[in-house]
Amino acid sequence: MRKLVTIICTSVLAACGGSSAGSKPVVPPCDLTCQDQIGVTGAREMLKLIYNLGLQGQPVGNQDAMAPCPLGGSAHVFGTASSNAVQGSTTVQLTYVLDQCVYDNVDPTTPTQNYALTVTGTFTETGTLAVQPSSTTALGITGTDVTISGTVDDPAVMYDAADCALELQQNGNDLSGTICTRSVGVSL
């Protein structure tokens, strides 16, 4: 539906000779490194979504919450968290248990970052979440028996990281580490 509306609006502009649509750029195929980058981005975004849906705004201290994944699946998050409202930071030591949790990103302005992923597995998240820019996010994320599957990129490429170990560090907006023993690095 959104596409139709976009198309109609595009056609209006085109009919006026003022279309901004140019030739579709030629993009290289998304190799495994590229796929891993999008895959870990999706996993990180998913944890962030679950946190914001399930814990944000809750009193500091012990946490135990169930959060539905909006596009399907469920998540259980528990652990401890505290905050510093002056600095705008939250310190967390949380465990996320994801069961067939579905998430996607379909943005026509950045099609190479598109994904539709389903994630299952257990993640631990330790460190500081920041409300930028007054503080900096510094996190360690580990996962065991993590399965990330679905599609990445546009045109869509099948992606399947099954039963993998995940070791990620986030410093500011930079996310790096390994997935299925493969090195990965991406800027969020």
Place this chain on the structure above:
Amino acid sequence: MLVAPKLISDPSVPYPGGPAGPSGDRRVVLRLVISPDGAVREVTAPDSEAGDAVFAHAALVSARGWRFIPATRGGVAIASVIKFEVVFRDDAARMAASANTTVGNAPAGPDAVTVPTRSSPAGAIAGAEDVVIRGEHGEPSRTASLTRAEVREIPGTFGDPFRAIEIMPGVTPIVSGLPFFFVRGAPPGDVGYYLDGIKVPYLFHVGAGPSVIQPGLVDRVDLYPGGYPARFGRYSGGIVDGEAAEPGKELHGEYNVRLFDAGGMVETPFDDGKGTILVGGRYSYTGEVLSLVSSGVTLNYWDYQGRISYKLTPRDTLSVFAFGSYDYLGQKTPTGTDTLFGTEFHRVDLRYDHKIDGGNIRTAITGGIDTTDLGDGQSVRDRMVAMRSELTYKLTKGLLLRAGSDVQVDSYDVLLNVGQVSAAEASVFNAFPSRTDLETGVRADVVWSVAPRLEVTPGIRADFYASQGATAIGIDPRLATRLALSKNARVLTALGIAHQTPSFVLPVPGFQPGGLPGGLQTSVQESTGLELDLGGATTATATVFHNAFYDLSDALSVLQPTTGGCAPGTFPTDTIAGDRGTQPTGTGGGCGVNRFPPGTLGPDRSGGGGQAASSTSATNAANAFAVRANGQAYGFELFIKRKLTSHIGGFLSYTLSRSTRTFGGQDYIASFDRTHVLNAALAFDLGHNWRAGTRFTFYTGLPRAPDPTDPGSTRLDPFYRVDLRLEKRWSIPNTFLGKKAWVSFVAEWLNATLTKEAIGTSCTLSGCTETLIGPVTIPSLGMEGGF
């Protein structure tokens, strides 16, 4: 050589007086004095009888605004006096409506040309003609009607009768220039489009393109925003009804050539006038034009029309009417062209009309194909076949029966790559399975002249729907009344219930949700209006209306403008990136500050602060598509028109309305509500066959999301635009066909003010701004002609 004058303006003469006037057929002979510039200098009805005064008055008022190609002697324009015979037919049934106007004789005046009478053996002078015109006794539920000749004078319509919809009262545009409308609060997907009784999926070529029917084939466009006659059904919003011109009695044609397309049509009788054949079409070279300014876009469209009509006997007529349309929008790539959007539809209607004493019976069968191509091998196709029968029968004097039945079968073939899109979009795609749907219904109403001043039209229709094993029945009672307060004033009321299957957000060929999820949409429509003849070819209609909607599938309006629109550094609290520990402000959940209360956990905004783009928008869109909302619309409409073909003509169309939705326990203003919608146009004769026109459009901005930095602002900026039109016409007394002809140079400009339109609000950490599109502007230069 003496050449008689030729009528070139709209010859419509409204059927006068409603039930207050005498019913039945009438003939009025007018005496017209026509100036050398083609204007009607003087008009009288010297032979009219006292009992026909109402009809004579109507004919006189209309004739004052007529324009002619003046009579010529030796190629020099001269004044002339002629007679017109206007025949009124009592056609509350509409389809029986027609009146013949014949150019006849006149006594010679000082500067007059003497034209032999039509009945005279010597009467066959060049240019003597029969002009078929409409004399209609309008339906109470119809708020506006414009003839093709009038539409030609409206800037911004490019001569397309269907484009005149947007100026009619009760019509709210989504975006300026885009031919999708809310009608009295009903969304675009709930507005039905008909051409000669045949449903069509859409009326306009892609985007802001012209209508898919050759303008010369459309005689008139009527808008029925609610409480419409029983013959219209299966739509819970308004009805746009285009009526094809009657088959011509002589060879005629017209054409136009513009910057972006060319089209034409020609019709000729055969077999001594028993039959007529018409062919027409349009072809766009927009792709070639666009290639000059933007190499990345391909845009093409074409359409065609064909009609053959043959009178088997004086009572029996067989007709075939075929038409279709094609649109394509693509994006060029180094290796080819990616299809962004492609649609086409085709219709073939075979009809048999049999006149009976006091009425008419029509039996018709229609076949059609609708296709939408979304590229990447994805497409939706609907093959349909429909049969209908219609009866119009005058039971007694003052009691007209209109009844009919129809059945339609639609076979949908859907190819959508559900597995390659997001889950949210997949949920939308899954609403369109391959299947076969059935719709059938019966309907009847009677036009009953209860008293000399009161006409009542009760009616009812019943429709049965079946799709994927789900069935539904809609019972739609209708009631319309017309009460004549005086010769020039009438009170019109319309009340009706309408049902419709779930609809897609926009009328896109083949995109009809399957399985009747959520049941039928229902609307209850009511209106009361006052219709006035103000004299001087001027009419006015003031109407108040109220529509109630139940189980409405209106994805456009249930998406509340709550995302964005928050103060710098804040986020809506009802979005996943927002701070949920703060106090909500405003509607829709309000905005939260970018810090969190001590003792609570703050948000995770690492990676830029927002969440993935489609997780909210696509999910919201998918949800919006699935939800069913209630709502209502109410307001006031005013339509004042002086015939645009007059020396100075114009109209004013104003709508004051409010459209609301109730969804999820919340009542809120519909996303496309516009409080004020104003259209005003002026067309004037500059002399020497120059005509100019200008049109002003204004409407209130859309509701906007709450913005703490500007708490008093609840609407986006209003929009206005000015359209211009200039025409120079030349008459050609004799052509190689032995016929008079005309040719015009037409310059037209939609949105000459180059106004941009606000469609939303975009917020970043540095502030909020309105999202503007456009300017959507369409300049056009072209030549038009006809004979």
